[in-house]
Structures are given as structure tokens and as C-alpha cells.
Amino acid sequence: MKTTRNTKTTKSSPLPAAHTDLGKPEVVWTRRHLLGLEELSGEELEHIFRTAESFQEISTRSIKKVPALRGRVVVNLFFEDSTRTRMSFTLAAQRLSADVLDFSAGKSSVTKGETLRDTVRNIEAMGVDTFIIRHSAAGAPHYITRCTDCNVINAGDGQHEHPTQGLIDIFTIRERKGRIAGLKVVIVGDIAHSRVARSNFWGLKRLGAEVTLVGPTTLVPRAFEKMGAKTSYDLDAALKDADVVNMLRIQHERISSQVFPSREEYVRLFGLTQERLRGTKPDLLIMHPGPINRGVELSSEVADGPNSSILRQVSNGLAIRMAVLFLLNQASGKN
Amino acid sequence: MADTDILIRGGRIIDPANGVDRTGDLLLSDGKVACVDTRVAETGARVIEAAGLIVCPGLIDIHVHFREPGDENEETIATGSEAAVAGGFTSVACMPNTNPALDDEASIEFVYRHASRANLCNVYPIGAVTKGRQGKELAEMGQMDRAGAVGFSDDGCGIACTGLMYRALQYVRMFDKPIMQHAEDPDVTSGGVMNGGQTALRLGLPGINPIGEELMIQRDLTLVKETGARYHVCHISTAAAVELVRQAKAAGMPVTAEVAPHHLLLTEDNCATFDTNFKMSPPLRTSADVEACLAGLAEGTIDCLATDHAPHGVQEKELEFLSAPFGIIGLESALPLYLKVLLTTGLLDWPSLIDRMAVRPARVLRLGKGTLSVGADADVTLIDPDIEWTIDARGFKSKSRNCPFDGWKVRGRAVTTIVGGQIKYQLEPGAD
Numbered sequence: 001m002k003t004t005r006n007t008k009t010t011k012s013s014p015l016p017a018a019h020t021d022l023g024k025p026e027v028v029w030t031r032r033h034l035l036g037l038e039e040l041s042g043e044e045l046e047h048i049f050r051t052a053e054s055f056q057e058i059s060t061r062s063i064k065k066v067p068a069l070r071g072r073v074v075v076n077l078f079f080e081d082s083t084r085t086r087m088s089f090t091l092a093a094q095r096l097s098a099d100v101l102d103f104s105a106g107k108s109s110v111t112k113g114e115t116l117r118d119t120v121r122n123i124e125a126m127g128v129d130t131f132i133i134r135h136s137a138a139g140a141p142h143y144i145t146r147c148t149d150c151n152v153i154n155a156g157d158g159q160h161e162h163p164t165q166g167l168i169d170i171f172t173i174r175e176r177k178g179r180i181a182g183l184k185v186v187i188v189g190d191i192a193h194s195r196v197a198r199s200n201f202w203g204l205k206r207l208g209a210e211v212t213l214v215g216p217t218t219l220v221p222r223a224f225e226k227m228g229a230k231t232s233y234d235l236d237a238a239l240k241d242a243d244v245v246n247m248l249r250i251q252h253e254r255i256s257s258q259v260f261p262s263r264e265e266y267v268r269l270f271g272l273t274q275e276r277l278r279g280t281k282p283d284l285l286i287m288h289p290g291p292i293n294r295g296v297e298l299s300s301e302v303a304d305g306p307n308s309s310i311l312r313q314v315s316n317g318l319a320i321r322m323a324v325l326f327l328l329n330q331a332s333g334k335n
Numbered sequence: 336m337a338d339t340d341i342l343i344r345g346g347r348i349i350d351p352a353n354g355v356d357r358t359g360d361l362l363l364s365d366g367k368v369a370c371v372d373t374r375v376a377e378t379g380a381r382v383i384e385a386a387g388l389i390v391c392p393g394l395i396d397i398h399v400h401f402r403e404p405g406d407e408n409e410e411t412i413a414t415g416s417e418a419a420v421a422g423g424f425t426s427v428a429c430m431p432n433t434n435p436a437l438d439d440e441a442s443i444e445f446v447y448r449h450a451s452r453a454n455l456c457n458v459y460p461i462g463a464v465t466k467g468r469q470g471k472e473l474a475e476m477g478q479m480d481r482a483g484a485v486g487f488s489d490d491g492c493g494i495a496c497t498g499l500m501y502r503a504l505q506y507v508r509m510f511d512k513p514i515m516q517h518a519e520d521p522d523v524t525s526g527g528v529m530n531g532g533q534t535a536l537r538l539g540l541p542g543i544n545p546i547g548e549e550l551m552i553q554r555d556l557t558l559v560k561e562t563g564a565r566y567h568v569c570h571i572s573t574a575a576a577v578e579l580v581r582q583a584k585a586a587g588m589p590v591t592a593e594v595a596p597h598h599l600l601l602t603e604d605n606c607a608t609f610d611t612n613f614k615m616s617p618p619l620r621t622s623a624d625v626e627a628c629l630a631g632l633a634e635g636t637i638d639c640l641a642t643d644h645a646p647h648g649v650q651e652k653e654l655e656f657l658s659a660p661f662g663i664i665g666l667e668s669a670l671p672l673y674l675k676v677l678l679t680t681g682l683l684d685w686p687s688l689i690d691r692m693a694v695r696p697a698r699v700l701r702l703g704k705g706t707l708s709v710g711a712d713a714d715v716t717l718i719d720p721d722i723e724w725t726i727d728a729r730g731f732k733s734k735s736r737n738c739p740f741d742g743w744k745v746r747g748r749a750v751t752t753i754v755g756g757q758i759k760y761q762l763e764p765g766a767d
Contacts (some may be wrong), residue, residue: 038537117653137655138539139609158657160539195539223536 029327033145033152036161037203045203049171051323052316058095059318068326069098073128076102077120078155079135084290084314085155085165089132092321101128116140117147124148129329133157151328159193165289166199167320170207172313173244176285181208186238188214188270189248189297190259192221196289197248201229214238215270218259235270239280246287247272247297263296273299277307285309339756340364342375346385346717350392351690352706361390363713366756371707383751385717391689392705393425393456393714393754395696396666398490398515398569398593398641401427401458403449404442405434410646410734412446415666416455417732418644420760422666423749425714426457427644428700431468432491438463438474443482455759456752457714459485459700464503464514470494473503480510485700488515490569491616493551495521500555504564513565513591513699518551518576519543519617528657530603530618538607540656543618549575556583559590567699568592570643572617574627581636591699593641594628596665596672601625601739611652611659612739615645633682638695642669646735664738667731670718671745679746685720713756720747 029047037045058064074093076086086102093100103123120131130151133141138158145152156162174180185204191197191213204211205228212230213220220231232238239245250266260266272286286298286307294300303310343361348371350356360375361368401415410418412429419427429446431437437446443460450458462484466472468491476487487507493516494500500514507514524547529535531542552568556579559566568580571592583590597615602622605613613619631637645662652659673692677683683691697705704712728741752760 115650115653116655135655137657139656142609143655158539159541192536193539198537198539221536223533226533227537 030331032328032331033141034163034324034328035141035145035152035154037163037166037199037206038161040203040206042206045167045170045207048167048320048323048327049174051327052171052319055322055326056316056319058322059315065095065097067097069093069096069329072098072130072329074098074100074130074132074325075123075128076100077123077131077133078103079105079133079140080156082134082156085134088314088317089155089321092318093325095318096322096325098130098325116143120144120147124150129332130325151332153324153328156195158195159198160195161199162195163199164317164321164324165196166203167324168313168317169196169200169246169287169289170203171320172287172309172316173285175312175316176309177243180204183209183243184212184241185209185244185246186212186214186242187246187248188235188272190219190250191215191224191248192219193251194248200246201227205229212238212242216260216266236276236279239276239284242280242284244285244287245272246289248289249291250293250296267296271296271299272302274301274305277302283307287313289313340369340378340380341383341713341753341756341758342377342380343383343385343390343715343717344375346388346390348390348707349686349689350707351686352392352694353708355707356686361707361715363715363753363756366713368707368709368711368713370709383717387719387721388750389685389718389720391716391718392693392707392711393716393752394423394670394692394749395426395702395705396424396642396644396669397428397486397639397696397700398595399427399429399644399666400432400646400662401429402433402646404445408734409648409651412449412458413453413455414732414734415644415646416450416453416458418664418666419456420752420754421732421749422668423670423716423718423752424456424666425716425752425754426459426697426702426704427666428459428461428485430461430488430490431463432489436463436468437461437484438466438468438479440475440478440482443479443484447483456754457704459483459702461486461488461490461515463487464489464494465499468492470496470499473499473506476503476507476510480512484512485702486513486515486567488517488569490515490517492521493517493519497554497558501558501562504558504562504566508562508564511565511701513567515567515569516551516555517569518548518555518571520547520550523547523550527618528614529606530620532603532621534603534606538609540606543616545573545575545620545624548573548617549579552576552579556588556590559583559588563589565589565591570595570598570617570641571628571631571637572598572620572624574624577627577631577636581631584636591638591695592631592636593639593696594632594637595641595643596669596676597663597739598628599625599632599676600672605739606656609656610739611654611656612663612737612741614656614659614661615643615663616661629676629682632677632691638691639699640669640673640691641696642666644733645737646733647737649736652737662737664731664733664735667733668726668738668740668745670749671724671726671747672740674720674747675745713753715753716749717751717753718747719750722746722748722750724748
């Protein structure tokens with residue numbers, strides 16, 4: 001992990017000592033579901049981050065496992081392809097000693113002939129505790145909360161939210177910059193269709209960052225300004241005094257659907273290259289939620305350069321997902 | 336005097352077509368209105384005491400979906416008729432987006448046959464403009480006209496091809512029947528599931544761009560000017576569209592429009608919980624659009640109130656917002672909702688409400704109804720304006736339950752529905 005400056009974990013308090021902290025009366029986590037960052041308060045976000053910090057240490061142990069969720073069953077309910085998010089959630093659950101079930105389906109439950117409600121209720125009947133759902137339809141996790149008594153974690157619903165990715169990105173910024181409030185964060189790419197952009201935006205805004213959304217006019221609707229973001233179509237101008245830039249993946253279907261004329265033109269206007277970094281702050285933090293299209297959103301040089309936190313985001317993913325699984329299961333009241 | 340005669344006594348008789356609004360008696364005989372007077376002598380007719388009730392021409396809904404043939408699990412002509420009379424409607428016009436579509440003479444006759452078997456309310460079929468509603472070739476509108484189609488529409492989608500719409504408008508002039516357009520330009524709206532506005536952006540749901548409605552009406556108005564055909568805008572939903580219709584009417588064009596209850600009461604914000612009972616086409620718009628529709632209705636730019644009653648089974652609506660079908664039912668909840676949003680707010684008074692619910696709908700489709708003139712068909716609705724009740728979709732006569740107003744506390748309800756001089760519905764005493 002050569003790009004990571006922060007390899008040590010200063011919080012040395014071992015579990016479960018760290019967990020006694022979590023029960024502090026001033027912050028009580030009560031949510032049974034994590035559906036999006038839009039609805040979370042600043043205190044709740046901070047609570048997740050502090051919990052994640054206490055879990056980071058586990059990944060540095062030789063035996064990377066604690067018994068926090070022993071006997072609990074976590075179900076990966078993925079209706080959309082995903083390798084990395086699913087692996088990250090699986091590993092996070094396993095480190096907390098939960099049992100993990102995997103369910104994969106086509107893009108829509110309808111094509112299987114079984115409704116989403118039936119799928120969920122059938123699996124619930126096996127005696128499970130938490131659903132982690134990824135679905136191409138915005139609102140599918142919200143719908144599931146109405147069909148089941150289990151905890152529900154949104155692992156990406158259509159173009160709506162991807163709250164754990166948002167948490168990971170913000171947690172990584174917080175780790176590298178020591179704060180969120182007052183930072184200038186630029187998010188670049190297909191904002192209109194991005195659940196990662198939305199989750200990042202809500203969390204960052206709640207914690208006091210200034211967010212600028214950058215991309216072609218066809219992918220960055222002005223209406224985002226009514227939500228409190230700035231929008232811009234000039235990447236160089238936006239980067240000038242930025243503290244963080246988060247480069248979103250461009251899906252190939254956007255290129256084929258003529259939302260912009262060509263890949264080359266996109267790279268020229270919105271790709272992050274070494275040359276473009278010249279006018280920016282030396283400590284500009286460069287992020288990408290992955291997977292990267294090398295040579296499109298980022299040049300290889302930039303992706304592997306010293307300012308990149310791409311791999312640190314992946315490692316932080318585990319701690320964040322452990323924290324979320326832990327907090328939701330605590331709040332479920334089952335024991 | 337036949338023993339099937341009905342004397343409705345002491346009600347507030349509202350007959351806007353004749354400028355009547357007064358307390359009096361109404362005698363129905365041989366399926367026709369026989370006499371309207373301050374006092375009609377009792378002559379052995381069945382007497383209905385109507386003190387405190389509104390007595391008006393039967394309500395008419397020119398935009399319903401009865402799903403037969405093809406989706407009888409959602410609604411049939413019989414169950415839809417039951418829902419209609421329970422909501423105070425004596426006549427409805429059903430849209431042709433069945434499976435197969437109502438696009439030929441036989442299918443028009445099919446609707447009449449099933450309606451007469453159900454024997455509850457008048458059900459008038461609207462024929463498809465194009466074969467199979469595919470938007471490619473004209474359907475046999477002349478033969479459907481002869482079979483009794485009252486208008487033509489590809490409702491469910493707009494007629495996208497300009498050349499075809501031009502020809503349809505030219506052709507339909509022979510029959511003096513309107514083309515009823517579902518105004519939505521698919522080039523800018525397809526793939527959307529809710530209004531393309533701030534809420535859709537926030538929820539990450541694909542939006543239906545509101546300019547789609549405006550674009551299609553704009554194009555159609557040019558064609559209407561050229562052809563002189565009658566043109567009716569179905570379920571108008573945007574401020575821009577209301578303005579276009581306003582201008583067209585001011586220019587004397589043969590243009591009419593209708594609006595649905597949900598577009599007067601709900602906005603895109605209602606979609607925020609991903610509840611599919613708020614998914615309809617056209618979608619719920621913004622509060623500015625709602626205001627424009629209310630204003631358009633009050634001033635008469637919008638002629639009719641129509642429910643767009645669109646039944647869907649529970650298992651179909653209980654899906655992800657993205658996958659669920661568009662549409663909600665409306666026949667049994669419409670009247671109190673109109674009262675709530677139009678009457679209690681002072682936008683309309685009783686006569687003008689009846690005008691929008693009976694007189695003008697009959698005029699748009701040339702039904703020869705919507706009046707209590709002596710000799711007119713004895714289609715009469717009795718409304719208790721003060722009864723308070725809670726909308727309960729489980730108690731609906733409709734086969735479907737997809738109603739976003741379920742649980743709303745409302746006021747006013749049809750208590751007796753008379754069609755062709757026969758009582759087809761009576762609210763059971765003690766019913767909530």
C-alpha cells in the first residue's frame with residue numbers, strides 16, 4: 001500500500017472495549033436500515049466513522065475476526081452484477097463472524113417470475129437477519145423494508161444512492177484531511193446517472209463541505225443547484241482551489257448513447273491527467289470509487305500517483321461496512 | 336303511469352344545461368325525465384326523499400380503462416360498471432388499450448354487448464386511432480364509427496408520427512368525433528417513470544420530461560388548425576399544456592381538455608417513498624402545474640373532469656417503482672376528491688362542478704346526455720354533500736385496489752345512482 005500515508009491506527013483500544021464507547025448516551029444509533037445518506041444527520045455520520053475507526057484495527061491483526069455478529073445471518077441479495085462490493089460486504093460480515101448467504105439473480109426479479117417481495121420473504125423465512133441489496137431499480141431497498149422485519153442495507157439502488165460507497169469516500173477524505181467542513185470537493189463525471197455522486201453529495205453537504213459537480217451539460221443537470229451543489233462544465237476552473245476530486249466511472253453505454261460525441265472528446269474535456277494537475281493544490285486528494293477506466297477518467301500516472309487514494313478507499317470499505325453491519329444489527333434489538 | 340316511475344322529492348335540483356338550481360321534485364317515467372317542478376303530485380311512483388341531497392344529471396367519466404378483453408383479472412366491463420355507479424357515474428367511455436386493442440367494429444360491438452349484459456351504467460367504447468395502437472397504420476375508424484365508437488384514441492401512448500396524426504385528423508372529420516390524444520412525445524419521455532423534475536433527480540429515477548406533453552400538443556394544434564378536426568387533450572398535467580389549450584380556445588379552435596383528480600391533488604413529491612400507487616402516466620407534476628390545472632378548470636379552459644380509472648392487480652403494483660405499471664383507479668373516490676379540491680376551496684360552485692362532470696363531458700363525446708330536460712334519458716345522481724367517510728380501497732366494487740387516496744377522510748358521496756330510470760346503486764345505510 002505504497003500510496004497510503006496513514007498505515008498506523010492510533011486507536012489501540014481492542015474490542016470490545018471500543019464498543020463500550022459506542023453506547024455513549026449522547027449518541028444512540030437507532031436505525032435498522034441504511035438506505036441512503038440523504039436522511040442521515042451529521043452526528044449519525046460521525047458515529048459511523050468512529051465505529052469504523054475502531055474496526056480498522058481488526059484488519060491489521062493476524063486473526064482478522066471478532067465475534068460481534070456470531071450467529072447472525074447476512075444475505076447478499078444482488079440483482080445487479082458486482083464483484084467488489086459483494087466481496088467487501090462478505091469479508092466485512094465474516095470478520096464480524098456472521099454467516100453469509102449469497103443470492104444472485106438477473107437484472108429484475110420480474111424476469112425470474114418471482115416478485116421481489118416473494119424472494120425476500122422466502123429468504124427471510126430461513127431465519128436471516130440482514131439483507132444487503134443491490135438492485136437496478138431506485139427504491140428497491142426501501143420497498144424491501146416494507147416486506148420484511150430484517151435489517152436492510154442499500155448496496156446501490158439504480159441511480160439513487162450507494163450509501164456505503166459514499167461513507168467510504170467521505171471517511172477516506174476525513175482520514176487524509178482531518179476534517180470535512182470547509183473542504184472544496186469536486187465530483188466529476190456522469191452525475192445524473194450516478195448513485196455514488198448522490199450519496200457523496202448528501203454526506204459531504206451534511207458535514208459542511210462545498211461540493212461542485214462537474215461534467216458535460218448532458219450529464220450534470222443544473223437542477224442539482226437547487227439541492228445545494230455547485231455545477232460547472234469547466235474542470236480546470238473547478239480544480240483550481242479544490243481540496244478533493246472524485247472521478248466517477250463513465251459507463252460505456254453513455255458513450256454509445258450519444259450523451260457526448262466521443263470518448264476522446266470526454267477525455268480532453270474531463271479526464272484527469274498529470275498536465276491538468278499542474279494548476280491545482282499540491283495536496284489535492286484524488287479519488288475514484290472504481291473500477292477505473294484507465295486513460296478515460298484518469299491517466300495511469302495520476303491513478304497510481306502519490307495523491308491517489310484509490311486503494312485506501314478499498315481498504316476503508318471493509319471498516320465502513322463492518323461498522324454499518326454492526327450498528328444496524330445492534331439496533332435491530334434481536335439478541 | 337307505470338309502477339317503475341320514480342319521484343325524487345325535495346332535493347336541490349342542479350341542471351346547469353338549463354340554468355336550473357332550485358329545490359324541487361323530479362319525476363322519472365319510462366326511462367326519461369318526465370317532469371321537473373317545485374312540487375310534483377304523488378301518483379303511485381316510487382318516492383325517494385331527497386331533502387338535503389343534490390339531484391343532478393348522472394355524472395359522466397369520459398376516460399376509464401375496463402381492461403376487457405385481455406386483463407379480466409384487473410377489471411371487467413361488469414366490475415368497472417359496478418365501480419362507476421358506486422361512484423355516482425351513469426356513463427363512462429372506455430379507452431381502447433385492451434388486449435387486443437379496441438381497433439375494429441367487432442371489438443366495439445363487444446364492449447356494448449358486455450355493457451348491456453352488466454346492465455348497470457352506459458359504457459361507450461373509444462376506438463383506437465391506429466391498428467393495434469401501434470402508431471403505424473390507421474385503424475378502421477369509419478367502421479368503428481358505425482358500430483358506435485364515440486371517439487378515437489391510442490391512449491397509453493401518444494401518436495408520435497406526425498404524418499400519421501395529420502392523416503388521422505383529416506380522416507376523422509368525416510365522423511365529427513374527436514381524436515383524444517395522450518400527449519407525450521416519446522422522443523423526450525421514453526424510459527421515464529415519474530415527472531422529470533427535482534424529485535426524480537433526487538431519487539435517481541428516470542424522469543418523464545414535462546416538455547413532452549407541451550411538444551406534442553403544440554404539434555397537434557398546428558395540425559388541428561390545418562384540418563379543422565376536433566381534438567381533445569386527455570389527462571392534461573402541465574402548466575404549459577394548459578396555456579396552449581387556453582390560446583387554442585381563444586383562437587376558436589375545436590379543442591377540449593380533461594384533467595384527472597390526482598393531477599389536482601398530488602405532486603411529484605408524493606413519489607418520494609417509492610410507493611407505486613403514485614406512479615401514473617402522465618406523472619404527478621409540480622405544485623405550479625397543479626395550480627395551473629386548477630386555474631384552467633375554474634376558468635373553463637379545461638372542460639372535463641375525468642378519472643383515468645386504471646386498474647392494476649396488487650401483484651403488479653407491488654413491485655419496484657421502476658417496474659410497476661402506470662395508473663391508479665379513480666371511479667369510487669373521484670367525487671369527494673373533487674369536492675375537496677374544487678368546492679371547499681371556492682374554485683367551483685355546485686352548478687359549475689356538475690357542468691365539468693356531466694354537461695361538458697357529454698358534449699365532448701356528443702352523448703346527448705348530461706341534462707335533466709324533460710324527455711332526456713333518466714340518468715340521475717343523488718349526492719349527499721355532507722356525509723363524512725373514509726376512502727377504503729378494500730371495500731371498492733372495482734377489482735383492483737391501486738388507490739393512493741386510500742385512508743383519506745373525505746366529505747360528500749353519491750347515495751343513489753339512477754340509469755335509464757332504474758336505480759343501479761344505493762349506498763347502504765350505515766356504510767362508512
